[in-house]
Amino acid sequence: MQNVPNPPMTLGVNIDHIAVLREARKINDPDPLMALAICAQNGADQITIHLREDRRHIHDEDAKKIIASSPIPVNLECSINADIIDIVCRLKPHRATLVPENRAEVTTEGGLDVISKSAAISDAIERLHEAGIEVSLFIDPVINAVEQSYALDADFVELHTGHFANVYAMLNSALPYSHHTIKELDIPRDELKSQLDEALNAVRISAEHARSIHLQVAAGHGLNYQNVRLMTDIHAITELNIGQSIIARSVFSGLADAVKEMKQLCQR
Ligand code: PXP
Numbered sequence: 001m002q003n004v005p006n007p008p009m010t011l012g013v014n015i016d017h018i019a020v021l022r023e024a025r026k027i028n029d030p031d032p033l034m035a036l037a038i039c040a041q042n043g044a045d046q047i048t049i050h051l052r053e054d055r056r057h058i059h060d061e062d063a064k065k066i067i068a069s070s071p072i073p074v075n076l077e078c079s080i081n082a083d084i085i086d087i088v089c090r091l092k093p094h095r096a097t098l099v100p101e102n103r104a105e106v107t108t109e110g111g112l113d114v115i116s117k118s119a120a121i122s123d124a125i126e127r128l129h130e131a132g133i134e135v136s137l138f139i140d141p142v143i144n145a146v147e148q149s150y151a152l153d154a155d156f157v158e159l160h161t162g163h164f165a166n167v168y169a170m171l172n173s174a175l176p177y178s179h180h181t182i183k184e185l186d187i188p189r190d191e192l193k194s195q196l197d198e199a200l201n202a203v204r205i206s207a208e209h210a211r212s213i214h215l216q217v218a219a220g221h222g223l224n225y226q227n228v229r230l231m232t233d234i235h236a237i238t239e240l241n242i243g244q245s246i247i248a249r250s251v252f253s254g255l256a257d258a259v260k261e262m263k264q265l266c267q268r
Pocket residue numbers: 014016050077097099107108138158219220221222223241242243244245
């Protein structure tokens with residue numbers, strides 16, 4: 001029997017975190033454009049940025065420059081707010097990923113409510129398609145949301161892996177986990193194991209269902225160097241969008257050289 005090759009998996013690197021660091025000082029360093037170049041040269045297949053309504057990290061000017069100069073496709077995350085959709089239609093990224101936004105959140109919490117917000121989502125998708133932009137919906141891994149995304153004419157779904165990642169981290173307590181879950185740390189191990197199976201199954205079943213109705217499938221949120229293998233094992237998923245863990249790792253893997261070079265420069 002011939003070996004059937006595994007479907008390729010593409011990596012989208014989310015560089016919002018570079019802009020978060022820049023905004024801590026409100027200067028122009030570190031520059032997300034530099035991050036784009038390094039990611040593209042080192043295997044990223046796509047760059048992901050989130051143009052938030054509050055512009056807390058990526059600004060319009062960043063998005064404009066990144067889209068104009070990127071050698072790899074740009075996936076622009078945004079809310080369904082009509083003014084933001086106007087801007088995205090003008091910016092013309094390769095893809096727009098519609099996400100829920102809430103001013104008080106530290107990061108995107110939960111998927112889009114594709115049922116109660118269906119009219120506004122449908123308008124946004126129609127306008128983005130008219131502008132020639134592919135559309136993805138960031139949804140919780142549940143079958144209803146997958147089917148509704150298909151009905152709304154999305155091209156892609158991105159399955160929210162935050163719950164899976166949090167349960168995985170709680171089972172492996174040396175790993176970073178969301179502060180939101182601290183109160184749940186006394187859950188017995190067996191219970192956590194079955195929660196992890198459930199969370200992983202939810203992602204797998206949603207991904208397979210989405211593929212079966214010809215939606216393309218991405219996944220993201222909370223994926224890291226420890227848990228990513230469980231996602232690559234799901235062949236219906238063909239793209240992962242990962243930010244925090246890559247940028248966090250880069251602080252340490254690049255810190256040695258940064259200190260050595262400055263030490264050198266400090267010599268008289
Ligand atoms: N996908 C979406 C839709 C997101 O909102 C985010 C977070 O900005 C990510 C992926 C990346 O998540 P993380 O930074 O936890 O890897």
